Amino acid sequence: MELHDVLIIGSGATGGMAAYTLTRLGVKCLMLDAGPPVDLEKDRSLRPVSDLPYRGFGQPGRFPHVTQANEFNANVWADEKQNPYTYDAGAPYYWVRIRKIGGKTLLWGRASWRLSDYEFKCRDHDGFGDNWPISYQELAPYYDRVEPLFRVAGRNEGWPQMPDGNLLPDDSRDSGSVQRFIASAKRLGVPTTKPRRATGTLASSVNLLLPEALASGHLRIVPNAIVREITLDRATGLANGAHFVDRRSKRDFHVRAKVIVLGASCLESTRILLNSGIANSSGVLGHYLFDQFYVKNVVQCVVPEARGGKGGRSLMGGGGYIPRFRNLAKREKDFIRGYAYDFGSGHTPHPRYVPLYGEALRKEMQELEGAGFAMTTMGEVLPRRENHVRIHPGVRDAWGIPVLHITQRYTENEFRMARDSMEVAEQLCRGAGFEILGKHAEPVPPGESIHELGTCRMGADPRTSVLNRYNQSHDVKNLFVVDGSAFVSGGVQNPTLTMLALTMRACEYLVEQKKRGEL
Amino acid sequence: MKRRTILGSALSLPAAWAAPAPAQTAPPPAETAVKLAFDSPEAAAAGVRRFFDETEFAALERLGRLLIPSAEGLPGAVEAEAALFLDFLIGQSPAERQTLYREGLRALHAAARQRWGKAFAAVSDEEAAPLLAPLRQAWTRSAPHDPLARFLLAAKDDFWQAVANSRAQARALSGRRRGASGLGLYWHAAE
Numbered sequence: 023m024e025l026h027d028v029l030i031i032g033s034g035a036t037g038g039m040a041a042y043t044l045t046r047l048g049v050k051c052l053m054l055d056a057g058p059p060v061d062l063e064k065d066r067s068l069r070p071v072s073d074l075p076y077r078g079f080g081q082p083g084r085f086p087h088v089t090q091a092n093e094f095n096a097n098v099w100a101d102e103k104q105n106p107y108t109y110d111a112g113a114p115y116y117w118v119r120i121r122k123i124g125g126k127t128l129l130w131g132r133a134s135w136r137l138s139d140y141e142f143k144c145r146d147h148d149g150f151g152d153n154w155p156i157s158y159q160e161l162a163p164y165y166d167r168v169e170p171l172f173r174v175a176g177r178n179e180g181w182p183q184m185p186d187g188n189l190l191p192d193d194s195r196d197s198g199s200v201q202r203f204i205a206s207a208k209r210l211g212v213p214t215t216k217p218r219r220a221t222g223t224l225a226s227s228v229n230l231l232l233p234e235a236l237a238s239g240h241l242r243i244v245p246n247a248i249v250r251e252i253t254l255d256r257a258t259g260l261a262n263g264a265h266f267v268d269r270r271s272k273r274d275f276h277v278r279a280k281v282i283v284l285g286a287s288c289l290e291s292t293r294i295l296l297n298s299g300i301a302n303s304s305g306v307l308g309h310y311l312f313d314q315f316y317v318k319n320v321v322q323c324v325v326p327e328a329r330g331g332k333g334g335r336s337l338m339g340g341g342g343y344i345p346r347f348r349n350l351a352k353r354e355k356d357f358i359r360g361y362a363y364d365f366g367s368g369h370t371p372h373p374r375y376v377p378l379y380g381e382a383l384r385k386e387m388q389e390l391e392g393a394g395f396a397m398t399t400m401g402e403v404l405p406r407r408e409n410h411v412r413i414h415p416g417v418r419d420a421w422g423i424p425v426l427h428i429t430q431r432y433t434e435n436e437f438r439m440a441r442d443s444m445e446v447a448e449q450l451c452r453g454a455g456f457e458i459l460g461k462h463a464e465p466v467p468p469g470e471s472i473h474e475l476g477t478c479r480m481g482a483d484p485r486t487s488v489l490n491r492y493n494q495s496h497d498v499k500n501l502f503v504v505d506g507s508a509f510v511s512g513g514v515q516n517p518t519l520t521m522l523a524l525t526m527r528a529c530e531y532l533v534e535q536k537k538r539g540e541l
Numbered sequence: 542m543k544r545r546t547i548l549g550s551a552l553s554l555p556a557a558w559a560a561p562a563p564a565q566t567a568p569p570p571a572e573t574a575v576k577l578a579f580d581s582p583e584a585a586a587a588g589v590r591r592f593f594d595e596t597e598f599a600a601l602e603r604l605g606r607l608l609i610p611s612a613e614g615l616p617g618a619v620e621a622e623a624a625l626f627l628d629f630l631i632g633q634s635p636a637e638r639q640t641l642y643r644e645g646l647r648a649l650h651a652a653a654r655q656r657w658g659k660a661f662a663a664v665s666d667e668e669a670a671p672l673l674a675p676l677r678q679a680w681t682r683s684a685p686h687d688p689l690a691r692f693l694l695a696a697k698d699d700f701w702q703a704v705a706n707s708r709a710q711a712r713a714l715s716g717r718r719r720g721a722s723g724l725g726l727y728w729h730a731a732e
């Protein structure tokens with residue numbers, strides 16, 4: 023049977039980046055992904071919502087944990103019946119998955135921010151949790167290379183908590199409502215900036231990473247290959263391949279490889295490792311699950327001057343970002359760490375905010391068309407050992423593979439932060455002269471931000487971490503885990519850019535090690 | 542042979558049905574893939590009530606008319622056949638949602654009987670106003686404790702979307718403004 027140089031598991035952001043980096047360095051790779059390929063030309067078409075059988079509502083009950091699902095994109099998400107998981111009663115976890123070639127990058131929002139030493143060295147700042155085994159300076163050169171690849175646009179501000187990037191400059195003019203909001207933020211000492219986002223409507227593994235890797239002739243991709251476990255050579259303690267199941271036929275296969283790069287997404291990678299019974303001499307595998315909590319539409323406002331269709335492009339539209347500003351120089355609140363906001367102008371508020379019905383509701387909704395301004399909080403979640411995943415002893419997926427039981431609860435630190443974010447958001451909007459239609463401080467359930475992190479954390483000490491500073495397993499030297507499971511803390515920044523930079527770094531290190539004969 | 546059969550039957554139809562057949566054109570090469578046009582069932586037929594009983598459905602229809610009346614050439618719940626659509630949608634929904642609707646409609650009906658001595662389906666707009674008071678409460682994130690209030694808020698959202706995304710609305714808005722057709726990028730099922 024063929025022995026592959028590197029087996030990459032997963033074709034999303036991190037698997038795609040692994041293939042891109044390794045094949046550029048001449049390494050021959052085999053990639054397995056659980057999902058089918060998507061033909062973006064044939065598998066998508068424009069359709070009017072009124073022609074859909076459920077008028078856009080989608081089939082009721084099909085995705086109880088995917089609030090992002092709608093009738094247009096329903097066929098993209100992983101089927102929850104075929105891919106079950108469990109959680110404690112009363113503590114739901116919303117696990118949002120895409121099992122297709124390209125993974126979640128098929129639909130991601132492309133917001134791309136760097137972490138800073140407020141995250142990498144978080145313990146040094148406030149004494150909570152653990153530092154990463156790397157500093158910002160070590161990852162910066164990789165961020166510098168990933169950003170142009172994803173054509174990230176934004177504005178550099180020179181802030182320590184939001185390091186500058188190698189960006190396409192965004193010099194676009196702000197609309198009047200955004201300018202008023204920025205002025206209000208300035209008066210309160212709250213920083214604002216442009217969104218920072220990969221440009222292009224897709225910016226996915228399937229168009230930015232995999233094509234070049236395939237063109238090199240060094241990559242082969244097997245879709246519909248659901249990895250069940252990684253196998254070890256008992257004599258050497260090294261990984262020697264993986265068992266996988268063909269999604270369609272359920273036939274079992276084994277593939278042999280010299281090195282394995284696991285990028286099946288945060289919780290799937292940890293599930294594979296737990297099911298394999300490897301890489302866990304520390305007992306930490308599965309622990310320290312965290313994400314970022316979102317308070318969606320923490321305030322929903324109306325810009326009064328835009329009522330009745332008077333907004334126009336000069337007043338309405340656009341948006342921006344507020345980076346973390348709490349607890350930077352000193353502890354200033356009854357919580358540690360901080361939160362960021364996205365804000366946007368120019369939408370029509372949902373009718374649920376309007377306490378009317380009938381003709382009066384219709385009239386008011388006409389008045390409000392395009393006059394909305396809203397903010398969403400993205401808050402840091404503290405990594406805690408008790409938040410964890412484990413293999414459920416009885417439940418299996420449609421392919422007979424044991425599933426995860428997920429335990430994650432937010433704590434008072436997150437709830438206090440959420441309340442503070444609501445109060446500040448209200449002040450900012452009132453200061454801009456906006457009318458507040460609604461405000462709240464209720465985070466979405468854990469998982470819903472789709473930024474799940476941790477459970478296979480890096481660290482300098484093999485007794486308290488699973489991976490070393492290069493995403494390499496302390497226990498199994500030829501195993502690298504490159505997705506969000508490696509994170510030690512997450513800050514408020516959307517995490518994918520950091521995953522991509524870490525993957526590039528890990529894969530280059532892998533090749534160096536190989537050259538030196540140390541793998 | 543086939544053509545003759547078609548013509549034969551056409552001749553026996555009443556005059557209005559018997560438009561002259563267009564001159565026959567040469568058929569395309571048999572290998573050519575031709576794209577056919579299709580319609581959705583709602584474009585050609587009416588849905589059939591299956592879930593709510595007659596009293597519940599009558600109350601639901603009345604509620605729809607109150608929540609979203611037609612206006613200025615725009616369809617309301619009636620023109621959008623929103624109640625029939627919700628009968629279908631709620632009929633397929635998880636039990637909790639079905640209970641919310643069933644109990645809500647029964648509570649509305651009972652409240653109308655108690656206050657006005659008639660079915661909710663028969664109340665006037667003025668008589669309905671006190672029964673729909675929860676819809677005039679300012680928005681809060683947490684759902685109200687009162688099941689009737691919870692139902693009314695859910696029904697308002699559902700009727701709004703059922704009307705906004707209806708064929709009637711698409712027809713009314715077509716040509717009026719850009720982006721009004723509700724076009725979206727639909728992902729087909731893989732394999």
Ligand SMILES: Cc1cc2nc3c(=O)[nH]c(=O)nc-3n(C[C@H](O)[C@H](O)[C@H](O)COP(=O)(O)OP(=O)(O)OC[C@H]3O[C@@H](n4cnc5c(N)ncnc54)[C@H](O)[C@@H]3O)c2cc1C
Pocket residue numbers: 031032033034035036037038054055056057090118120121122123124125126127129130131132133134247248249250285286287288290294472473505506516517518519521
């Ligand atoms: C709607 C949406 C918006 C988002 N917006 C943003 C954003 O603005 N900014 C941001 O930073 N992040 C965002 N994200 C998150 C981002 O997409 C993920 O962080 C990123 O894709 C994670 O990369 P990954 O490689 O770990 O996982 P994925 O991209 O999910 O790829 C994992 C791949 O592994 C495969 N796989 C899973 N299990 C197995 C198995 N057992 N065997 C073989 N293959 C397997 C899957 O099929 C999948 O293709 C968003 C996500 C979504 C869905």
